[in-house]
Amino acid sequence: MRLTALACLLLACALPPGARGEQAPTSPRSYANPVDLDYRYNFEQLQQGISYRTGADPVIVRHGDAWYLFLTIADGYWRSTNLLDWTFVQPSRWPFEALVAPAAVSDGDALVLMQSAYAPRPLLGSTDPANGRLEFLTRLLPELPTAVKENWDAHVPAGQIPSGPWDPDLFIDDDGQWYLYWGSSDVFPLYGIALDRNARGFAYRGTPRPLLALDPAHHGWERFGQDHRGAFFPDGKPVGNYLEGAWMTKHAGRYYLQYGAPGTEHNAYANGTYVADAPLGPFTYAEYNPIAYKPGGFVQGAGHGSTFQDAHGNWFNSGTPWIGVNWTFERRIAVFPAGFYADGQMRVSTRFGDFPHWMPTQKVDDPEALFTGWMLLSYRKPAKASSDDGDHLAANVTDEDPRSFWVAQTAQAGQTLTVDLQGEKTVRAVQVNYTDYQSGVFADGPQIYTSFRLQHSRDGRRWEPLAEVGDDPATRRDRPNAYLQLPTAVRTRYIRYVHGHVGAQHLAISDLRVFGNTDGPAPPAPAQVTATRDADRRQASIRWTPVPGAVGYNVRWGVAPDRLTLTYQVFADRGTQLELRALNTTPGYAVSVEAFDERGVSPLGPVVELP
Template sequence: MSMKLPSLLVAMLIYGLSSAGQAPQYINPLQLDAIAFNNREPGRGHRSVADPQVIFHKGKYYMAATGGGDAKGLFWVSDDMVNWSYHEPVISDGTNFIAPHVIAVGDYIYLTGNHTGLYRSKNIMGPYEKYGDFIRPGGEVLKCFDPALFMDTDGKVYVYYSGGAERGIYGAELDKNDIRKLVNEPAHFFAYNPAHAWENQGSFNEYTHVSWIEGPYMTKHNDTYYLQYSAPGTDMKTYAVGVYRSKYPLGPFTYDETSPVLKNKGGLINGTGHHSIINGPDGSLWCFYTMLVNNWHFFERRIAMDHVTFDKEGHMVIIGPTETPQMAPGFNKDLKKNQTGSIPLSVDKLKTNVSSHTPGRGPEYAIDNYLRTWWQADSTDAKPWLEIDLRAHIGIDPVRFAKQSFNVDGFRIIFAEGGYRGKRGITSSLGYQYKIDVSDDGKQYRNVVDKSANKTDRAIEFDRIAATQAKFVKLTILNKPPNTDVSILEFTVFGQALIPPPKL
């Protein structure tokens, strides 16, 4: 006799519980290790990772993405879609894949990317050998930009790709016995449509004749095919995801008027596009997508993740971008209400002190909920610190604010790493080392996070603690990766109000 375990129990077995007795959570941007540096422009070195595609293979999740520097962008590996670690596979000829896509067909794992053709291996970690280019029925080579491979439930395999600029999205069936070969000439499904205002380029979609249609991805739900795409460009904060629908994998496709289904909502997470969708531990769908930073380079990006569902009319709904702690996949049956209840407590607080700062890079920029500004410590400051009075906000009666206290339960640090001066690629085995202390009076502090021995190289950190009462929070940086400045895009304190503020 077989017995199904409840999805929550399955998730608990997969994840376990945190040391604080809490169910696992995640927050955007995701905390990936070993994001490579790119410093082609002197004094403007930066990290970047983008264009994520995630597959589930032999009990693990594998994320392929466009890496920075000379990194292959392959693979970040996870058991639970929350905790990821970087493992570089063997590529026989050293090819650096841009917008990589991976699929298992038969006995092989196939790997492709922008204009690379197909590579394959019987082991997902390689070695990958060049299998050949995509070949049209007439024998001509087809070079694909942003290729996405899709296997239907009947075993047929398809490739979708971008024509670049305003040309839109194309696709064709592949010979499942030799997926280099196209069964039919590529079909052109749709192009840039200026009537879809969100497809227009610009921070306010003000360029009414310019776009870049890219990043196709196919999802089948029930009997409908959802051909997703991104526009107007990955360097735009208006970058978003749209959908066309059909009853057939090669169309005809009809534009879904609910598009875009993922877009910037004016908060921290912006430039949301070029994504993939994967089944989570309990069978629910999750979207991994690119998000924009764009400080040191217009292609400076990170990765985020949110839940996918469908409404009663069959429209795809991506519940994001989220910016606060969320329950990990598999821990909440009602994923439309996946937030943990923790909210930012540190944004725009008036009384924020630091040990030092460089001109124009004051502490207010570490708590403004904006990724284009940052606090930067003086280069001579050996152990820079930042202190936040959580009570201090704009108001004509500060006495009322002074009575407020909070339960603090988490911290997110997004490091700016401005002006990286080292070599390209994955360069450091040393992560940021720091501690976080809290206080009720700003004088006597107690430690709640100690990462003084941290060696995991992450540009983003998310630390959870058992809820503790606090009015002040202090972050101290103890050590950093070499060739970087101590600079923080955002330091966000999460939690909840402990007592209701006085009535007006």
């Protein structure tokens, strides 16, 4: 495999000190999911006395020399010039209520914004989005025209179109023609229609076309529930598989209509794509689906997002991981490296998708080359705290589960949380993930910010500074998922969090994650990998031999041995087998397993064919 100069640099950076006799460079910079963003508090549950930080349905659009990020119910948006540092922009005007799953597109002159709606609503535009200046492009988009369509489902009367457009996506083709895609339902398909833009605003051209629908009988990953095992309402009725999150990408003359399924409430939320030679189809299902899939690890879920490029032409795909502590729809956002094979197959790399990745400084051929090689040093390591509430203990901060957490007895400054790495390790980055536990935040205000110090020690007695967050009042902000890449690698054993401030009334941390490397060679490859396809071809049973000392395994699969594009991460203390329920019935697959520990990643084990 040919590596670019940058990829070679990144692979060198991934080696632990001693392997090349130098420390990691201060550039390029890295990031880790969930994205380090000042997620806004959501007050949908005020009547229940619940508030929590959340973000979902990310739309990332480049306009001018910056990228703009729009989320569900944020009352504003974010701006970045490097895809690492995001600044919240408070708009001059807003479409009268909080946006849900908005659409955004740049036509070169203006950034255009459209909200989800069940009735005609305005479209906004800005030639100065950096300063939040939004103007009306049209006061009301017209009613959707009625279309006579094929009866896609027995529950959908022929010719009926749901009110909307809900979950819209705006796309401008190379010839300047605008298109609108939308849909969010467990019954209806995704739709598309051409738009005319003129001096009076926007008008529809033609009638809506149904473009794609779920087919869970043949697409295992489109089945609802945790690991696609289904879910049920209190009355026993099964929850339907959900189709939403339309996003159009044009690449090499072909049109990739992406969608999220089967539901944001579980670990298996994913993105798939249909492909066509024209913007309104006909579309063909991509047998390599899903394209973005991350059911295991700390960040779980990758559905409903957007696909975009950085300044160097590298592709990324954003999505919506699941938190679900305070409410079903408590979520974060994630960004994964993406790309296209020469034959057009779309790929999104979620392998080690919640470990640090480099933000590239030039074009990179292989998305997986952006993985830093910094491994998780904190998994199941001993942790102790200065206090706890008696129920939520310090041991929870190293279990890689955002739904378990530590709660301090008070939120006063000076509370400490210490992780023992059980030996001196090379530490390169730390991520502090807060939890909203009885937060008591019911209005935005100046006190919603995060401050803390990180310290380290080799012996647990003498402490040295490692990093500091929120010390400058002019630049501090809320950082629910604060990720800190150290300027230089530090050789140490203990990592200590020293509390400063949180906006909530409780100090609660789900995970204190430490990344770097332990000295020594990477683990050996797992042996005796077996994979058996079930009678239900949507499922397969995969087993492998344990690797001594492994922290975890990546089960990797795809439609060819050299295209193991999909990953399910399994921690070693959870066994050496996986029931994979995300397959499509038609194609054959190739499956393999790799092991990882604190030293690095093994070679792939035997590749097994699944006819």
